[in-house]
Amino acid sequence: MSEDLQNLLEKINREGVEKAEAAAGEIIAKAKAEAAAIVKSAEEAAAKTKAEAEAAASDYAKRAGETIRQAARDTEISIENAITAKLVGLLAKDVKATLADPETVKEIAAKVVSGFVTTGEIEVSAAAEIAAALKARLAAEKNITIVTDEALGTGFSVKLDGGRVEHSFTGAAVAEELAKRLRSDLAKLVK
Numbered sequence: 001m002s003e004d005l006q007n008l009l010e011k012i013n014r015e016g017v018e019k020a021e022a023a024a025g026e027i028i029a030k031a032k033a034e035a036a037a038i039v040k041s042a043e044e045a046a047a048k049t050k051a052e053a054e055a056a057a058s059d060y061a062k063r064a065g066e067t068i069r070q071a072a073r074d075t076e077i078s079i080e081n082a083i084t085a086k087l088v089g090l091l092a093k094d095v096k097a098t099l100a101d102p103e104t105v106k107e108i109a110a111k112v113v114s115g116f117v118t119t120g121e122i123e124v125s126a127a128a129e130i131a132a133a134l135k136a137r138l139a140a141e142k143n144i145t146i147v148t149d150e151a152l153g154t155g156f157s158v159k160l161d162g163g164r165v166e167h168s169f170t171g172a173a174v175a176e177e178l179a180k181r182l183r184s185d186l187a188k189l190v191k
Contacts, residue, residue: 092171099155100130105126105130105155106133108169113141113158124147125149126146126148126156127149127150130154130156131149153171155169155174
């Protein structure tokens, strides 16, 4: 019986070991499957995070490029405006200085007045010193009245048709008109 018992014990032991090995194989297979699923999930999450990071970096690069282009455009406009303002200021200063000279103004006024063909009265207004020079230069002209107007500053103004039409040749008016005409050319120079 001892041999039978021995065989029985060996059989039980073998069956136990086989069952244990089978259970261990199942546990190992299940663990490998779970590990593969975890790795696959981690790889998918990493790929998703990488794609999101690449998209965010691309968007950031686009926004940064647009911000740089906008800043460059703003800087260009700012510089253009500053240079234009400086040149217009210099132009206005020169025009006002030129139109403050009675000799220059009387020659310009004489040419302007002779250019107006009218049967009515012409009234020329200017500051006192310029008005005196105009009276001397335009004394021989008919239908011309010279009026002193200190509010004009430099230059003069001409009123026609009983004052209904007025042309201003003051320093400020001439400088403004020249600046309007030159502004596009100045902008081209700056660009």
